[in-house]
Amino acid sequence: MTKKLPQATPNETVKTLEKFGFILQRQRGSHAILYHPENKRMVVVPIHSKTLTPFFLSTLLKQAGINSDDWRKMF
Secondary structure, three states: OOOOOOOOHHHHHHHHHHHHOEEEEEEOOOEEEEEEEEOOOEEEEOOOOOOOOOHHHHHHHHOOOOOOOHHHHHH
């Protein structure tokens, strides 16, 4: 049984994605666009003062191709 994903701030999310090899390509307004050069995946993280919900985080991880267990280890 997998544990529930933790809530994370947008800045924590960007830093953790960078640990997985994503590069901050650009930030347009309140959205940071990260790109992974090897697997050609692009992820958009909204930058605001609220924390990201576990549901949104799981959707983001699916787009990034990251396993939730691997995310918890790096987070």
